[in-house]
Amino acid sequence: MIGACEKCGREAEGELYTFYYGTESKQHQRAGAMGDHTITTTTRQVMGSKSAFICARCVARSARNTALVSLILSVILAALAFGVPFLPASARVWESAFSFLPVVVCFAPAALLLVVGIVFLFKGKSRDVGETVAVEVHKNEISAKTGANKFWTTGEYAGSQK
Numbered sequence: 038m039i040g041a042c043e044k045c046g047r048e049a050e051g052e053l054y055t056f057y058y059g060t061e062s063k064q065h066q067r068a069g070a071m072g073d074h075t076i077t078t079t080t081r082q083v084m085g086s087k088s089a090f091i092c093a094r095c096v097a098r099s100a101r102n103t104a105l106v107s108l109i110l111s112v113i114l115a116a117l118a119f120g121v122p123f124l125p126a127s128a129r130v131w132e133s134a135f136s137f138l139p140v141v142v143c144f145a146p147a148a149l150l151l152v153v154g155i156v157f158l159f160k161g162k163s164r165d166v167g168e169t170v171a172v173e174v175h176k177n178e179i180s181a182k183t184g185a186n187k188f189w190t191t192g193e194y195a196g197s198q199k
Contacts, residue, residue, distance in 0.1 A: 038053070043171070044170060053089070055171075056191070057083055057188070058084055087175055089175060108150070
């Protein structure tokens with residue numbers, strides 16, 4: 038469908054993306070015989086939904102930017118996991134007895150970010166990406182008008198209703 042994109046303002050091919058907004062609050066309560074457990078109660082109140090027309094180019098750009106950030110962070114974390122080449126030999130962690138630590142602390146998140154980046158590169162036109170862009174466009178306006186502090190894509194909204 039062709040329409041005026043609410044993000045960039047151009048007349049272009051795109052879709053109507055719907056998201057939900059409302060409030061979410063968490064209440065923490067001590068429990069157990071000695072108060073050693075915490076029970077967290079989350080209260081959500083959906084106030085409404087909004088649809089926004091977002092062009093395919095803005096959705097693809099958002100997915101590409103997310104992928105790029107994920108890929109760059111994964112490279113940085115992987116480099117940290119294996120040591121930075123300009124560090125003096127005495128400061129290189131991989132030569133110490135705890136050589137596995139940087140791999141666990143840095144390389145595991147790097148691998149996760151790499152996977153996220155690859156998914157966003159190949160699944161850039163997914164519904165969630167478009168709905169996230171629509172939230173970005175209208176978040177401040179809706180928060181100011183309604184006091185909403187939580188925004189859900191349709192997938193997140195459906196999951197929260199179970």
